[in-house]
Amino acid sequence: MHTRTSQFAAAVAASALSQLALSQTPSALSQTPASPNLARNLAAQCANCHGTNGKSVTEVASLAGQNAPVIVQKMKDYREGKLPATVMTQLARGYSDEQVALMADYFSRQSK
Amino acid sequence: MNTINRRDFAKSVGALSLISAAGVSGCASIGAVSSAKAKPKVVVVGGGYGGATAAKYIAMWSEGKIDVTLIERDAQFVSCPLSNLVLGGSKSIGDISVAYGGLAKYGVKHLNGEATGFNATKKTIFLADGTTLAYDRLILSPGIDFMLESLPGLASPEARSKVLAAWKAGPETVALRNQLVAMKDGGVFAIHIPKAPFRCPPGPYERACQIAWYFQREKPKSKVLILDANEDVQSKKGLFTKAWNGQFKGLIEYRNNQEIQDVDANTNTLKMTFGDDLKADVLNVLPPMRAGNIAAMNGLNNANKRWCHVDWLTYESTAVPGVHILGDSLQVAPAMPKSGHMANQHGKICAAAVIELLTGGVVNPTPMATNTCYSFIDDKNVVHVASVHHYDAKQKTMLSVTGAGGLSPEQNALEGVYANSWAKSIWADMLA
Numbered sequence: 001m002h003t004r005t006s007q008f009a010a011a012v013a014a015s016a017l018s019q020l021a022l023s024q025t026p027s028a029l030s031q032t033p034a035s036p037n038l039a040r041n042l043a044a045q046c047a048n049c050h051g052t053n054g055k056s057v058t059e060v061a062s063l064a065g066q067n068a069p070v071i072v073q074k075m076k077d078y079r080e081g082k083l084p085a086t087v088m089t090q091l092a093r094g095y096s097d098e099q100v101a102l103m104a105d106y107f108s109r110q111s112k
Numbered sequence: 113m114n115t116i117n118r119r120d121f122a123k124s125v126g127a128l129s130l131i132s133a134a135g136v137s138g139c140a141s142i143g144a145v146s147s148a149k150a151k152p153k154v155v156v157v158g159g160g161y162g163g164a165t166a167a168k169y170i171a172m173w174s175e176g177k178i179d180v181t182l183i184e185r186d187a188q189f190v191s192c193p194l195s196n197l198v199l200g201g202s203k204s205i206g207d208i209s210v211a212y213g214g215l216a217k218y219g220v221k222h223l224n225g226e227a228t229g230f231n232a233t234k235k236t237i238f239l240a241d242g243t244t245l246a247y248d249r250l251i252l253s254p255g256i257d258f259m260l261e262s263l264p265g266l267a268s269p270e271a272r273s274k275v276l277a278a279w280k281a282g283p284e285t286v287a288l289r290n291q292l293v294a295m296k297d298g299g300v301f302a303i304h305i306p307k308a309p310f311r312c313p314p315g316p317y318e319r320a321c322q323i324a325w326y327f328q329r330e331k332p333k334s335k336v337l338i339l340d341a342n343e344d345v346q347s348k349k350g351l352f353t354k355a356w357n358g359q360f361k362g363l364i365e366y367r368n369n370q371e372i373q374d375v376d377a378n379t380n381t382l383k384m385t386f387g388d389d390l391k392a393d394v395l396n397v398l399p400p401m402r403a404g405n406i407a408a409m410n411g412l413n414n415a416n417k418r419w420c421h422v423d424w425l426t427y428e429s430t431a432v433p434g435v436h437i438l439g440d441s442l443q444v445a446p447a448m449p450k451s452g453h454m455a456n457q458h459g460k461i462c463a464a465a466v467i468e469l470l471t472g473g474v475v476n477p478t479p480m481a482t483n484t485c486y487s488f489i490d491d492k493n494v495v496h497v498a499s500v501h502h503y504d505a506k507q508k509t510m511l512s513v514t515g516a517g518g519l520s521p522e523q524n525a526l527e528g529v530y531a532n533s534w535a536k537s538i539w540a541d542m543l544a
Contacts (some may be wrong), residue, residue, distance in 0.1 A: 035476040044460040045482050057540045058533035079227045087498050088130030094500025
């Protein structure tokens, strides 16, 4: 019931809103993510501290508009303990290289 | 609903809200209604960490193509995280309050009112003032309510205004602060902690620190008594006990396995299950908690009749289709705390899923979530616990990522700065 209702509602909504096209960030990666909005969804986890879409409203670093390779390297350094931090060394170890690359790509495309 | 022929339905397509309001039998007449501009409707109940985030992100990510209404009974958001600092005296209630006005720029309609119930078949939600709203997807983020049936002495509002919980930030936070200020030096503040699970596992222990910090400066002969129904400290144990045995030595006493039978509000007395009654000058009782009323009273509390089971990909209730639940009302996944940060993450995963469900897209099969939870020891020094959670397709739940997350090595002032930044940032992520 649950799944069928969901699919049903989705089908109806799709017909009713044929013009609706949500913005999707094209991934620079060759590998297609399972969900077209995966990079956006992953990056949204960072917003609690780094601001919506990576635009910080505090002294915590903005991620919006940063170079993707820089973000990737920082995450790698946090993960390996080369870059000291209070929380990021612990959080960085929760993500795969592919996930970090998706998030970094997403943030690099956001306006500063 | 599942018996309807999809092709028949397509003839009358559009006007999702009308379809919802009219129900299945109304389909035939809907075809006549011009509805090319009808947007799917999402109604969110509860403007806290979960609900406000979901409302903002659905409106923002759908670029206004989904109609979002946020129903919230309070005029402004008051944060539970950091509210213990109001008790300690280093922050005011104004410091932890945020207006809802910032959501308007995303197109979120903010309705100041109390949602009382909903009809999941007709897809309508009712407000206390008699308003009825139609929805295509309903998102409930109602937080917690108390299981007062287990404490008859707190049944009346009068009793609860004397023996406060102050576990929903707002007027009760201020009232408890006033009780502490009015207390004589040499008095005893006692906090009773219910058996887990409860909202904000480290919260009671942070509260004890904040009040001890206040006593230390203003009322040094006074004492904080922590009466925990649990066998042990539920979060950040080593970090809290270090402070209790260190800077707050002699000010804080911790007692485990302290179950209570009832509370006598007239005399500020706890009726203990074992041992003598216990009286305090200021008594703070956190009653056992369950999912918020609108969830618990409408059959969504299918986990031990207390919390709500959801599909972790969409946050849709496993009890009632079309209704999504966020935050502290959930039957948590393993190692997932009932925290504001977590509710904000629920809100975003749910927002993404609801947009996909309403627009025929693909629901993300691999959601991730983080938790970062700061606790203030005094006005400047802070400790944290952090974790990362991923969806496990086999177990159909969120599991914490092995090797990630952790605690502060010790309390420190740098994290005090970050904790204040965290608050400013997450409030903006929800409401600005």
